[in-house]
Amino acid sequence: MASTPTVKLASGDAMPLTGLGLWKVPRDVAADQVYNAIKAGYRLLDGAADYANEKECGQGLARALKEGIVKREEVFIVSKLWNTNHAAKHVEPACRKSLSDWGVEYFDLYLIHMPIPLAYVDPAVREFPGWTVSGKDGDETRTERSPVHLTWGAMEECHAKGLARNIGVSNFVSALIIDLICYAKVHPAVLQIEMHPYFVQQGMIDVCKAYNIHMMAYSSFGPQSWIELDHPASKTLPSLLTLDTVADIAAKHKATTAQVLLRWATQRGITVIPKSSNPQRLKENLDNSTFDLTEDEIKAISDLDRKFRIAAGSDAKINIFA
């Protein structure tokens, strides 16, 4: 069975360097996907309330636990606080709702999904509100006055109560990280951000290294994940999976281009969380640490940098403090 190396977080907890991404995994297959991934050797599952599949992912986990394939403490489970729950009083209930959906007592890591506070939506009214609330002219995106330091304080409460062994942030820029460090009583364990050869993020890597914050990369295959959303950015640059630079390096190592893209991150100590619905690709992705790239190869891949960010949620049409 494939396995993956781990890294030590600031808290001392071990976290796998490769995990499974759960965004866009449809509800009707999510349980099987999580179960099969655990069977294939995955020990890190990257979920979020906004992915609207945590209950089903939890069912897959429960099956694996019941069959004795893993023990709870052997699986590193990540969830994320959605934007509509940034007000301090909503953080713990949101965390508890995700815990209940997963059917677990604690998360290994709970992240603020984005530094974008949106107007609260009662889950009884709409369980997965996404980006919009009902406005007078139909659905609209509306912010609310919930500054990060208050949200972080409530995240620290979740940590203190044992609901989250580690807490961290996602989609934060370096200025926000530096600000957070000024007041955080609990050290942010992880920053999860978009990172691939078209968006190398060296500045963020340097900041995280300086503050001992572990980095977790999403969308490791660049535009690939965004094709199914018909996102304009997915058509702007050629696929990283077929690019000559990557393909030549892959051929030298008898690896696939996907493995090279993942190894480019994991070899530098950055966790990856590729999503795949295909059993062969699932295994291939987990097996990304069986070879080492040379420094020149890492540089050749990093030189593909276009400072090209694809995920730009904050570009949504937003009604500021409406």
Ligand SMILES: NC(=O)c1ccc[n+]([C@@H]2O[C@H](COP(=O)([O-])OP(=O)(O)OC[C@H]3O[C@@H](n4cnc5c(N)ncnc54)[C@H](OP(=O)(O)O)[C@@H]3O)[C@@H](O)[C@H]2O)c1
């Ligand atoms: N914090 C955030 O705001 C945020 C944002 C985006 C993503 N994430 C997290 O990061 C995870 C991964 O990012 P992502 O979903 O954007 O994209 P990704 O893992 O970079 O790409 C997924 C796409 O690549 C394909 N793929 C997977 N393995 C492959 C392989 N070996 N060869 C060729 N194609 C392959 C998948 O298709 P198949 O399924 O058919 O294999 C799917 O179309 C998400 O699931 C989520 O957990 C977090």
